[in-house]
Amino acid sequence: MDLIADRGRRVTVEELNTTKLLAHATEQARDRNYKRMMIVDCDAHHYEQENFGEILPYMESDVYRQLLNSGRAKSRHTIVPGGVGYQDMGGRVTRYPLRSTEKTEPGRQRDVQLGERWMDAMGVDYSCLFPTGMLNIGLHPQKEIETDICWAYNRWLTEKVLPEAGGRLYSMLSLPFSDPDESLRHVERFGDCKHVTGFMVTTVRSNMAVHDNALMKVYRAIEERGLSLAFHSGPNWGEPVFKSCNRFISVHALGFSFYNILHCTNWVINGMGERFPKLPVMWVEGGLSWIPFLMQRLDHEYMLRPSECPLLKKKPSDYMRDMYYSTQPMEIQDMDALQTTFRMMNAETQLLYASDYPHWDFDLPSTIYDLPFLTEKAKHNILGGTAARLFKLPPRNEEQKANLIKFGNYTAA
Amino acid sequence: MAEQFVGKASEFKDGARQIVRMGKHEVGVFRHEGEYYAYSNYCLHQGGPACEGLTIARVVEKLRDDKTSMGLFFSETDMNFVCPWHGYEYDMKTGECISDRKLKLRRYQVLQKGDDLYVVS
Numbered sequence: 001m002d003l004i005a006d007r008g009r010r011v012t013v014e015e016l017n018t019t020k021l022l023a024h025a026t027e028q029a030r031d032r033n034y035k036r037m038m039i040v041d042c043d044a045h046h047y048e049q050e051n052f053g054e055i056l057p058y059m060e061s062d063v064y065r066q067l068l069n070s071g072r073a074k075s076r077h078t079i080v081p082g083g084v085g086y087q088d089m090g091g092r093v094t095r096y097p098l099r100s101t102e103k104t105e106p107g108r109q110r111d112v113q114l115g116e117r118w119m120d121a122m123g124v125d126y127s128c129l130f131p132t133g134m135l136n137i138g139l140h141p142q143k144e145i146e147t148d149i150c151w152a153y154n155r156w157l158t159e160k161v162l163p164e165a166g167g168r169l170y171s172m173l174s175l176p177f178s179d180p181d182e183s184l185r186h187v188e189r190f191g192d193c194k195h196v197t198g199f200m201v202t203t204v205r206s207n208m209a210v211h212d213n214a215l216m217k218v219y220r221a222i223e224e225r226g227l228s229l230a231f232h233s234g235p236n237w238g239e240p241v242f243k244s245c246n247r248f249i250s251v252h253a254l255g256f257s258f259y260n261i262l263h264c265t266n267w268v269i270n271g272m273g274e275r276f277p278k279l280p281v282m283w284v285e286g287g288l289s290w291i292p293f294l295m296q297r298l299d300h301e302y303m304l305r306p307s308e309c310p311l312l313k314k315k316p317s318d319y320m321r322d323m324y325y326s327t328q329p330m331e332i333q334d335m336d337a338l339q340t341t342f343r344m345m346n347a348e349t350q351l352l353y354a355s356d357y358p359h360w361d362f363d364l365p366s367t368i369y370d371l372p373f374l375t376e377k378a379k380h381n382i383l384g385g386t387a388a389r390l391f392k393l394p395p396r397n398e399e400q401k402a403n404l405i406k407f408g409n410y411t412a413a
Numbered sequence: 414m415a416e417q418f419v420g421k422a423s424e425f426k427d428g429a430r431q432i433v434r435m436g437k438h439e440v441g442v443f444r445h446e447g448e449y450y451a452y453s454n455y456c457l458h459q460g461g462p463a464c465e466g467l468t469i470a471r472v473v474e475k476l477r478d479d480k481t482s483m484g485l486f487f488s489e490t491d492m493n494f495v496c497p498w499h500g501y502e503y504d505m506k507t508g509e510c511i512s513d514r515k516l517k518l519r520r521y522q523v524l525q526k527g528d529d530l531y532v533v534s
Binding site for chain 1: 455459460461462466467469495497498499500502
């Protein structure tokens with residue numbers, strides 16, 4: 001296949017082979033002997049939009065199913081709103097343009113096979129599979145269609161995809177958050193499915209108040225089932241505040257953190273930590289540098305204006321330290337600042353490794369493993385121990401079991 | 414001083430690239446504008462195959478005298494190669510990471526003996 005590069009020069013590349021592309025990651029896994037420690041990737045992705053042919057039949061509404069199926073033919077219109085963006089950097093990140101060339105075996109879900117390839121290459125034992133295009137589902141103007149697509153996707157994922165993965169792929173299912181009643185129905189319908197560890201809310205939405213009274217029943221239902229709630233961030237160039245940005249780098253750098261800052265603020269200030277103390281909440285894909293920023297901002301204002309947040313019994317940063325965060329994309333630029341961030345958030349117990357593979361800014365396990373300031377316990381916890389405990393994931397060999405026991409993360413899954 | 418055979422110079426077309434092994438290490442060899450360049454194939458970011466991605470001209474932004482922008486252009490002179498994992502870009506002629514030129518890939522000498530090309534470590 002030819003990729004067009006500089007001023008029309010064509011660069012011939014072979015078809016994509018994830019195992020080959022990640023050969024250096026495999027070397028890292030072998031050199032660091034990852035097999036002895038359980039590694040859980042709490043944020044990996046597949047391109048579910050390439051499977052709408054299988055997903056849409058699960059829609060409940062005959063009318064909407066016909067509407068979307070009709071439009072899908074010959075790509076006459078999109079199913080999930082898309083945003084302007086250049087994740088592949090003009091083809092520089094070659095796995096984007098080459099994705100369709102990768103061969104998989106017939107008879108098994110392609111996305112499971114691809115997941116196994118990157119997990120094996122990186123030395124990852126388990127991955128939490130999240131969608132890609134559907135991270136924009138919150139921008140759909142029709143909440144009925146948002147709901148029905150989420151329903152169809154969640155049925156397809158739990159009935160066709162996850163069962164094929166031998167337990168190595170799990171998920172936190174997409175909630176149609178524009179409709180609290182429907183979100184509750186999703187929790188009740190899918191909450192007990194195998195390989196489901198919780199539910200995910202995409203934060204790419206034009207209007208979302210996580211503290212809205214209408215949502216309390218959803219949180220309560222998730223908490224009662226011993227499941228977790230993840231807020232997954234993303235960029236949105238259409239957001240009014242970002243319309244002044246003229247480069248995707250700006251929208252991307254700010255967007256992920258922006259939505260986490262916004263919704264985490266509302267979550268904390270409205271005392272959600274007091275209302276649902278047993279609900280594990282995780283903030284996904286915002287990087288880490290926003291966390292010490294927000295802790296300091298909220299603590300500062302809380303000291304001056306406690307009358308506006310009477311449910312709080314401790315500082316906002318204390319509630320933030322009760323929650324969980326995914327590592328990627330980790331800003332490894334100033335090691336002292338990163339170490340301070342880890343200290344402020346109690347990373348040893350609150351931080352979970354995430355690759356975000358196959359997206360363009362993925363992180364390998366070595367981004368955690370090689371940090372010079374981490375204790376052995378912190379490395380084990382962040383790379384997989386905390387996730388094993390939180391999501392009740394079993395070790396895959398005796399050494400992993402011994403290490404989970406050693407660091408207090410073993411659960412009889 | 415170890416030498417590793419790369420290939421025949423007569424078959425190494427301008428703009429081409431080849432990956433060779435030097436013991437445990439991989440080296441990317443490029444031919445660009447008649448010159449050979451060889452660098453470590455391990456990206457300084459996360460260890461990706463730095464030499465196996467696109468070669469693409471450096472992007473520059475031109476300013477007018479009054480400091481207004483004329484927009485983005487491909488350089489007519491500077492060529493980069495890009496790590497396919499995350500997009501780290503390296504200067505073809507120096508191996509420097511163009512985002513931070515203090516970061517530099519290890520460079521290897523390319524030796525031509527007759528029509529045979531070797532990488533030297």
